[in-house]
Amino acid sequence: MTQTETPRSSGGDVRLRGISKTYGSFTAVHPLDLTIPAGSFFALLGASGCGKTTTLRMIAGLEEPTTGTVELAGQDVTALPPYKRQVNTVFQNYALFPHLDIFENVAFGLRRRGIKSVAKQVGEMLDLVQLGPMARRKPQQLSGGQQQRVAVARALINHPEVLLLDEPLGALDLKLRRQMQLELKRIQTEVGITFVHVTHDQEEAMTMADTVAVMNGGRVEQLGAPAELYENPGTTFVANFLGTSNLIAAEVTAAGGEELVLTAGGATLRLPAGRCRTEARAGGKVLAGVRPEKVALAHADDAGEIPAGHNRLTGRVRDASFIGVSTQYVIDVPGVGELAVYEQNLGRDGRLVPGAETVLHWKPEHTFGLDAEQDIAAGADPGEEAA
Template sequence: MTETPAGGDVRLVGISKTYGTSFTAVHPLDLTVPQGTFFALLGASGCGKTTTLRMIAGLEDPTTGSVLLGDQDVTRLPPHKRPVNTVFQSYALFPHLTIHENIAFGLRRRGIRSVGKQVAEMLDLVQLGDFARRRPHQLSGGQQQRVAVARALINHPQVLLLDEPLGALDLKLRRQMQLELKRIQTEVGITFVHVTHDQEEAMAMADTVAVMNGGRVEQLGDPTELYETPRTAFVANFLGTSNLIDAETVSGAGGEVAVTAGGTVLRLPADRCATAPRSGDRLLVGIRPEKISLVHADDAATVPTGRNRFAGTVAAASFLGVSTQYLIDSPAGRKLEVYVQNIERDTRLTPGAPVVLHWNPAHTFALDPEPQSPDAPAPEAPGTDPAPQVPAATGDSA
């Protein structure tokens, strides 16, 4: 593999994008993508993630702020002069060219004639060495996606931008390609900035994830941190599912906070609270459905001491194969979700059955009780942020 050029962090400084006088796609944003990392911009359509990516690529001019790649300010550079390449959801392969010719196109357009060795390296990288003479229509969707990645990487960009590149693939193939993209990024060692609406995709591939909502970064961190310690209700429910229970703080001492909800006292670590609660403060207590254990009320005595616990009633049960999803009505709230792995199913846990929910207090988190916007988007089908359309290419298309 030919060495990639020395690069640097991608830095967005006060960058924003406004259309006309009324619509702001991206509010002023400061963001740093460390060199050599896999970074994901995650959010629903309209959140500003694709607009942000297009400003890095040079396909959108920022209204304010600067785009820096290492020490170079590229804000006013056109796309073809930036050390950046983009892979789009459509792949944009040339149907009349072979796979070898598609990958070589960018080099030949720059006047480089001896491309055989570099193309062969790229084909090996994406594990398509035997497909050089085929044409795009003879490849599967996943193979076409790998060709698009190889065509972008052969230019040795400082940064590879990926705009929903897996959105057109079916679920099984998409999961395979997540592993492939991560492998490729690790092997070539350059910065990947990946836009997606799929939270599982972002968590599976990215070193760091920026969750965007309404043109702002709601929370930034590694996938484990975002999932285990969300700081807003939006993040808690966009990355998976969370049970959010209205509660009131009773006390806080020794690194632990006690709250009351539905007439029951619950405990949680103080460092898992979005802000330091005071006695009498309202907050939202969160617990992920898979963290909760469920037993029939007749077995309540088997619940270990020291666990957070609620009594409730099964409202519904859905068999999902790997697990069963239960909806529980309790004094703390209706339709609390619980996922129970199907190892030894308790046939008594049917709608109407009395149950006890219990979980380790360490798995509990707390958020400020700020209401979510009623129009806050939820995970949805693939899409892009609203933006004027420009030619979908950066440096390697006709």
Template sequence: MADVQAFAEAGADLELVGIQKRFPGFTAIEHLDLKIPAGSFFALLGPSGCGKTTTLRLVAGLEDPTAGNILIGGKDVTSLKPHKRQVNTVFQSYALFPHMTILENVAFGLRRRKVADPLAKAHDALKLVELDHVADRKPAQLSGGQQQRVALARAVVNRPALLLLDEPLGALDLKLRRQMQQELKQIQQEVGLTFLHVTHDQEEAMTMADTVAVMNKGRIEQMGAPAELYELPRTVFVANFLGQSNLFAVQVVGGTDQVLHTDLGGHRITLLRSRSARDSGTITVGVRPEKMRLHTQAPPEDPAVNVIGPGRITDVSFTGVSTQYSVQAPEFGEVQVFAQNVEAGPAAHLGDTVWLSWLAEHTFGLADDRLDTGALNGDFSTRAIATQASLAE
């Protein structure tokens, strides 16, 4: 990477206070309070229509909020035009000028603002993304990944306090997308700007961001470090949008100062009180598929281990790194189990009778009053739900 001193101006913090955005016929953002520290890589994650792109457009000045204020670096910019804000946006479409060279593309904004020595600054920005050697080429002569890096250089060269990334890697293939995720994170750390990244791709958000905010229906459902959100989701939506979860409706039947004991169709399910948002009545608990283990015989009782079964394997899918099993039983419905392929051949086969276990400390309890009606088809009996997040754009 190039010397980044030319881009070392610190990023600014971003604060959204009481933001609402209404369009004719619907509300895109209900009520949003959010503070993003200077120099951080922050991701807004959610499905199509959740309000994340509207939030980004409000910050960029491309939309006006119905209510609330937007502050960048402590300065209220709510009424400022886009070009008056210290903000640049990198779009999925790159938006490079096809008739200009790469160097001219990067220098374009500097020339318009009559910044001194625009070509030298453009060369510095291209060195930062390791593309100065293609400065004389046209965009059509570059790969998709290279064009994305040029778009990034064009944004960074303007030294914005805040860089907005709108689904920037969506047009790239999987291998290139993963490479660009690492490069974007590295550039953000070296340059020190504040990045606000909008995406529907959970892996992308969790790979790059310091903090992830999961949005749903115009509100932030949960916000925190990626590992925190994955290991301890607080709602059904977050549990199912970030990866895959097995969820159960259980009845709290007792406990101690440290743990809760619940009943799942005659099976004891134990969880730590510190990992449950609720501690009485019927609650929703969950466990990630990779935390579960398959047994061909009922394992011995252990207060630190939850066991359910017997159940029957109804599906086996080999994915390379792991084998994914679907296990069904009347008491708990259908459960997904991901088993690492540490040995040759599957650990169990279609039709086998198995028991499932997991450490009580891996169980989480959600804040939702009840399981999602759509997932349960209206049946609130004690069942498991294993749903994969819909990542439709």
């Protein structure tokens, strides 16, 4: 089946109004208002125990909200059981029937509804997930990625308004997981159904989703497009959880114009006022952030070649790790601490070895500012929590 032949749906929007979930004295999800646009690919991203799966299960009807309402395509479904909601869920373990072949696994939902003629619809769905030639194989004869596609086809054949995906790629190895990220995005684009995807994997969320809600402690910490969240994190948790950030405790020495002047480790740094997410006053504190790949390294002997106007700090190389596409450095900066630098391997400087004196430098516009009252390490190592 060609892309133009694939039946499209406008999907349905999802609206959560004041939805929350408590278990005794523990609050898994604090009152939450969230709108997921129809036809979008939406990701709930967070560490274990942040409330993302509980939120998904409340949308599916598998958990009853303690407060609030769930609306699907304009209908209040809060009191409806799962089978009466226009949603289907794909789980991490796929839940395929081992005794049925792929065709019958996909046809199961149609047959359960009493539909006799299923061949055309099943064939179209298997073509959509590129498994047509494998229709008569059993699940155990397929790879993990193929089984995952069967689970998606089985869910989509029921024409749900919303497809819920609960860590669907968690059991796959890294290479296959990346391949399936692109596959899922392709399928969602072709069918046009609203996808709500729960994951703890930042790369997975950023690769596939139009919009990401970063969850932490049962609340949405920040909501936005992947690039916006990465480039302009609003909290230390988001800055650290989405990739790696260097967060530098700094004092504001001048404010009021388009640029803030900061002091950190005896050096002067500049921060665009529009990229500071907290009120900054002279004499106050901020956290100046910069992503490791935005920072360049120069050996101390080449310090004179650094472009004028760059932010710069001096330190010593503590560690250098070659990982193929880049070399990841850890630099000790007096008065600041350890900073990370990721340099693409276009031409490595053999002098940048542990112990070497170096200058870190970056464009001021690549700096962002956060509230210094926050935990500077929040999100860096979320660990495992309950719930």
